[in-house]
Amino acid sequence: MNSLSVMPSARLLPSVWKLIRLRLLLNWNAFKHAKTGRKIGTIALVILALVFTGFTFFLSWLLLGFLRSAKLIQYVGFDVGPFLQTVPVLVFALLFVGIMFSSFGVLLQALYLSGDMDFLLSSPVPIRAVFVTKLLQAVLPGFGLAALFGLPVLYGLGLTGNYSIVYYPLVLLTMVALTLAAAGISAFLVMLAARLFPPRRVAEVLGFLTATLSILCSQSGNLYNSLGRDVTISGSQVNGAFALLMRFNTPWNPLNWAGSGLVDLGEGHWLAGLGLVALTLGLSALAFSFALATAERWYYSGWAGMQVVAYKKKSARSVRAQTVTAQPVPDIANLAGPQMSRVLPAPVRAILQKDFLLLRRDIRNLSQLVTPLIFGIFYTFIFLRPGGSIFPDSPDTPAIFSSMARFISSYGNIGMSLFVGWMLLSRLAGMAFSSEGKNYWMLKASPVKATHLLTAKFLMAYLPTLALGVIFMVAVSILQKASLAIFLYGLLATTLCQAGMSGILLAFGVAGANFNWTDPRRMNAGVIGCLGQALTALFLPIAFGFFIGPLLLMTIMNWPQVYGYLAGAVAGVAVSATAALLPPWLARKRVDRLNEN
Amino acid sequence: MANSATLIETQALFKRYGDKLAVNNVSFEVQAGEVFGFLGPNGAGKTTTIKMIVGLLQPTSGTIRVAGYDVQTQPLLAKAASGYVPDTPNLYAKLTGRELLRFVGDLYSLDRQRLAQRTEELLRVLDLNEAADQTIDSYSHGMQQKTSLAAALMHDPKVLVLDEPTVGLDPKSARLIKDILRQMAERGTAVFLSTHILEIAERMCDRIGIIDKGALVAVGTMNELRALGKAGETSLEDIFLGLTGGAEAAEISEILR
Numbered sequence: 085m086n087s088l089s090v091m092p093s094a095r096l097l098p099s100v101w102k103l104i105r106l107r108l109l110l111n112w113n114a115f116k117h118a119k120t121g122r123k124i125g126t127i128a129l130v131i132l133a134l135v136f137t138g139f140t141f142f143l144s145w146l147l148l149g150f151l152r153s154a155k156l157i158q159y160v161g162f163d164v165g166p167f168l169q170t171v172p173v174l175v176f177a178l179l180f181v182g183i184m185f186s187s188f189g190v191l192l193q194a195l196y197l198s199g200d201m202d203f204l205l206s207s208p209v210p211i212r213a214v215f216v217t218k219l220l221q222a223v224l225p226g227f228g229l230a231a232l233f234g235l236p237v238l239y240g241l242g243l244t245g246n247y248s249i250v251y252y253p254l255v256l257l258t259m260v261a262l263t264l265a266a267a268g269i270s271a272f273l274v275m276l277a278a279r280l281f282p283p284r285r286v287a288e289v290l291g292f293l294t295a296t297l298s299i300l301c302s303q304s305g306n307l308y309n310s311l312g313r314d315v316t317i318s319g320s321q322v323n324g325a326f327a328l329l330m331r332f333n334t335p336w337n338p339l340n341w342a343g344s345g346l347v348d349l350g351e352g353h354w355l356a357g358l359g360l361v362a363l364t365l366g367l368s369a370l371a372f373s374f375a376l377a378t379a380e381r382w383y384y385s386g387w388a389g390m391q392v393v394a395y396k397k398k399s400a401r402s403v404r405a406q407t408v409t410a411q412p413v414p415d416i417a418n419l420a421g422p423q424m425s426r427v428l429p430a431p432v433r434a435i436l437q438k439d440f441l442l443l444r445r446d447i448r449n450l451s452q453l454v455t456p457l458i459f460g461i462f463y464t465f466i467f468l469r470p471g472g473s474i475f476p477d478s479p480d481t482p483a484i485f486s487s488m489a490r491f492i493s494s495y496g497n498i499g500m501s502l503f504v505g506w507m508l509l510s511r512l513a514g515m516a517f518s519s520e521g522k523n524y525w526m527l528k529a530s531p532v533k534a535t536h537l538l539t540a541k542f543l544m545a546y547l548p549t550l551a552l553g554v555i556f557m558v559a560v561s562i563l564q565k566a567s568l569a570i571f572l573y574g575l576l577a578t579t580l581c582q583a584g585m586s587g588i589l590l591a592f593g594v595a596g597a598n599f600n601w602t603d604p605r606r607m608n609a610g611v612i613g614c615l616g617q618a619l620t621a622l623f624l625p626i627a628f629g630f631f632i633g634p635l636l637l638m639t640i641m642n643w644p645q646v647y648g649y650l651a652g653a654v655a656g657v658a659v660s661a662t663a664a665l666l667p668p669w670l671a672r673k674r675v676d677r678l679n680e681n
Numbered sequence: 682m683a684n685s686a687t688l689i690e691t692q693a694l695f696k697r698y699g700d701k702l703a704v705n706n707v708s709f710e711v712q713a714g715e716v717f718g719f720l721g722p723n724g725a726g727k728t729t730t731i732k733m734i735v736g737l738l739q740p741t742s743g744t745i746r747v748a749g750y751d752v753q754t755q756p757l758l759a760k761a762a763s764g765y766v767p768d769t770p771n772l773y774a775k776l777t778g779r780e781l782l783r784f785v786g787d788l789y790s791l792d793r794q795r796l797a798q799r800t801e802e803l804l805r806v807l808d809l810n811e812a813a814d815q816t817i818d819s820y821s822h823g824m825q826q827k828t829s830l831a832a833a834l835m836h837d838p839k840v841l842v843l844d845e846p847t848v849g850l851d852p853k854s855a856r857l858i859k860d861i862l863r864q865m866a867e868r869g870t871a872v873f874l875s876t877h878i879l880e881i882a883e884r885m886c887d888r889i890g891i892i893d894k895g896a897l898v899a900v901g902t903m904n905e906l907r908a909l910g911k912a913g914e915t916s917l918e919d920i921f922l923g924l925t926g927g928a929e930a931a932e933i934s935e936i937l938r
Contacts, residue, residue, distance in 0.1 A: 434787030438773065438780075445775040445816070522771040526832070529735050530788040531761035676756070680738050 099213035100220075103204070107221060137232055144240030152244050171241055172255075173343030175234045176262060180339055183226050183266035189290050191267070191274045194222040195383065196283040199602075215271070215379040223267040231259065238346075247350025254349060254361060258342045265368035268375030275382045288447040296454050338367065428539075431532045435540035439519075449519075456507035460500075460556065495632050497560040498574040504556070505549045505582045506624055510617050513545035513589035517597040517678065518607045524599045524679050534675035538590065538668045546586040553578045573649055577631040577656060584627050584663030585620045591667030592616025599679050623663060631656035687746075688713050688762075688840050688871035689734060694743035696729050696895075703729045704740070705895035711871045711888075713839070716862060718886030719875040722925050726895040727875040728768060731844050734873065735765040748839045761789065764833030768844040768875075770825040774818035778809050778828050781817065782835055789836035796835075803831040807857065822849045830858060834865075841865055843874040847881060859885055883917040893925040 115126060150156060151168060195218050204214045238255045241247075277286050334340065345360025428436075443449050520527060527537060557578060561571040596612030631652045638648035689711035696704035704726045711717040721727045732738040734745055736756050745752040748762035772781060779800060786796035804810045807827045812820060817828065826849065833841060841862070847855040863885065866872050876882055882889055883903060890900045899909055899920075906920050 430787045430790040434784050437787075438776065438784045441780065442773060442775050523773050525737055525765075525767060525771065526773075526785070527788070528737055529760060529763075529765045530785070531757040532788055533757065677739065 099209045100216050103217035141236035144237045148240050148244040169347045172346050173340045176342040177339040179230045180262045180266045183263050184270045186226050187223050187267050187270045190222040191271050192287050194218045219267050227263045251350035261365050261368035265371040268372040272375045292447050431536045432540040439544040456504050460504035501553045501556045502581050505553050508549045509585050509589050513586045514593045514613050516541035516593050534672040549582050580660035581627045584660035587664035587667045588620050589616045591671040594671040594674050627659050630659045686712050688748050690746040692744045695741045697741045702895050707897045709900050713869045714866050715887045716866045716872040718882035718889040721892035725892045735842050736760050763840040764838035766829050766833045766843040766846050770829040772817050775816050777814050779813040785832040785835045807831050823854050840871045879917045891924050898924050
């Protein structure tokens with residue numbers, strides 16, 4: 085036996101420490117070798133977080149002190165003390181639920197889809213140590229965020245309520261314990277999901293659902309307001325909310341034990357406090373131990389199974405797929421008619437067809453497109469709802485303002501269509517080249533002209549956006565009973581403004597192309613890509629202004645509209661066509677040198 | 682074409698990354714029907730040279746001609762004449778093997794009938810028929826490597842450039858690829874391949890170039906290389922280690938003791 089042979093350490097904590105040390109070393113190296121700007125940014129962020137913590141602590145100390153003051157009780161007529169005792173209950177319950185749900189996706193990525201798993205699982209390190217390290221790594225950002233907001237509030241509460249000294253360390257300890265318990269339960273759910281479905285697919289679907297829910301939640305307020313719901317808050321509603329929160333604080337809910345126990349300890353009710361806190365810590369330890377024990381059985385087998393599951397499942401399906409897909413793949417050019425086949429060169433058609441297939445098949449791409457789509461649907465609904473006019477007519481309104489308001493209402497839908505188009509194009513045109521990723525060598529090594537490549541990428545971004553814009557325009561025009569002239573002119577403006585935006589965003593996307601990513605959600609076109617977005621945000625009102633400016637002038641001056649249409653069309657077409665063609669033409673030389681750094 | 686027999690020609694090729702000279706004055710020729718092995722230690726400049734030949738990188742100076750076309754001034758003609766298999770088969774993961782081949786055929790503007798015929802031929806020859814309608818993300822490394830080779834062969838190139846084509850392949854697939862390369866050469870294709878497996882280079886290649894620290898230190902047939910080496914260096918391994926600096930035996934035995 086050679087002298088270097090060693091027995092691997094089976095002890096958990098030293099192994100966890102080794103892996104954490106490795107992570108710290110990686111982070112330190114990343115910081116050390118980062119550009120100066122990034123280093124300064126990181127340091128500034130840390131300082132900002134510390135300042136924010138101090139500020140939150142100071143603010144909550146002042147606010148809680150004020151809420152506890154006798155004068156306030158005398159003034160408002162009721163004691164908010166019982167409600168303040170509910171604050172720790174709420175903080176700990178939110179921490180637990182928040183960590184449990186938010187860490188599911190992060191844990192799925194960390195436990196099953198990270199690139200270092202081959203190395204870690206083939207090293208002589210206990211599987212539980214790998215599991216614990218990955219779990220800590222995954223929940224640390226969530227815990228940091230919770231501590232940033234929660235600790236100042238809880239400590240402020242303790243100071244203003246003259247709580248016992250044991251309250252403060254136990255707050256931190258309970259926070260850590262609940263975080264680990266929530267993460268443990270989340271990890272158990274992740275392991276369960278990974279046994280039932282391919283983890284990569286779960287991550288894709290989860291990303292899509294998260295993106296959809298986020299944008300739905302963010303827009304629901306606007307929809308609620310637009311429906312004319314009363315959002316003013318009355319005093320009785322505040323009292324009702326307090327009562328509801330206090331009802332939440334029941335002794336039967338285990339999520340409340342941590343907060344209630346800590347308040348009892350702080351106020352000197354030692355027996356009840358110690359009992360509840362010990363129960364919380366015990367249950368947390370139990371949940372974490374359960375996750376750890378499950379990991380020993382499920383984690384490795386799940387991860388190992390993942391290496392073959394995709395192929396096995398596809399093999400079973402392939403027998404059916406064989407008969408279905410043995411027929412020729414439909415050609416996008418043939419679908420659009422033989423003329424398109426003649427107009428578009430074969431490489432352009434090939435790239436278009438490939439991009440459409442990839443966009444449709446990879447659900448991670450759809451996660452990025454869902455924002456503009458939901459945004460468009462929401463605002464179309466708001467715009468089209470009964471009585472949804474932006475400028476309601478009033479008998480007192482001067483005639484000139486009334487005609488202007490009607491004009492803006494008529495053309496506002498085009499503006500909305502263009503805005504949704506801008507959001508969609510920022511992804512489709514701005515990332516058209518970046519989206520190739522590490523596969524770009526296939527295009528670069530092929531005899532494809534830069535102009536053909538730019539044409540394909542332009543069409544790939546432009547066609548879906550145009551289709552969406554046309555559907556939007558048709559729907560709005562029918563519902564608003566718009567005149568044919570307004571509809572056709574709006575269509576012309578939409579078609580050309582979107583083409584202009586596509587051209588600008590595509591050119592900036594070429595300049596900032598980044599092919600070094602593995603997850604489409606992480607692709608970006610860097611600072612130059614952002615500059616393109618900013619520029620198109622400026623271009624859009626200008627180009628649209630060229631289209632409708634002359635019309636507005638004719639409306640105000642009460643002159644024949646036909647001159648406005650003619651002048652607007654000439655100016656708008658000139659500006660938009662220049663924006664559509666010139667930037668990609670200028671970027672064509674750069675396409676030849678892409679991905680050479 | 683400048684010379685119908687010479688299909689790859691590099692002259693005084695330099696590639697610099699900042700202060701680092703990755704390729705230093707490399708000149709060689711590969712003839713039609715020849716299998717040329719390109720050897721060198723890790724980081725010697727093999728992949729950089731290959732990427733310049735297939736037009737993925739622009740040389741700092743020097744010229745490259747592929748099938749008689751200057752890669753810098755006539756890139757489309759040069760690329761149309763060559764096929765490339767990279768060391769890592771990064772392929773569109775969400776396309777099926779059949780869709781990928783069709784896509785590549787369209788990039789090279791193959792007509793419909795030829796494309797369909799060529800796709801079926803290559804899928805069959807490379808034993809990819811069963812998986813042809815599954816997306817590439819379900820393929821093993823070997824299957825991806827074979828798909829990458831199929832894509833490179835779609836347009837029946839005059840020049841085939843391969844960067845370590847047998848890495849990660851099982852013996853059967855490796856043998857299949859070697860047979861295909863040999864047959865391509867017999868049909869007049871210039872095959873340029875880099876490899877770390879000296880046995881492959883020794884048995885397959887008509888001529889071998891050895892690159893070290895960016896410079897070409899030897900080019901020739903096995904016999905010519907033997908003549909360059911010291912007395913007693915008859916195997917390619919000995920010649921390679923002699924030219925590029927081998928591992929110190931004493932140090933290895935000290936570490937492994």
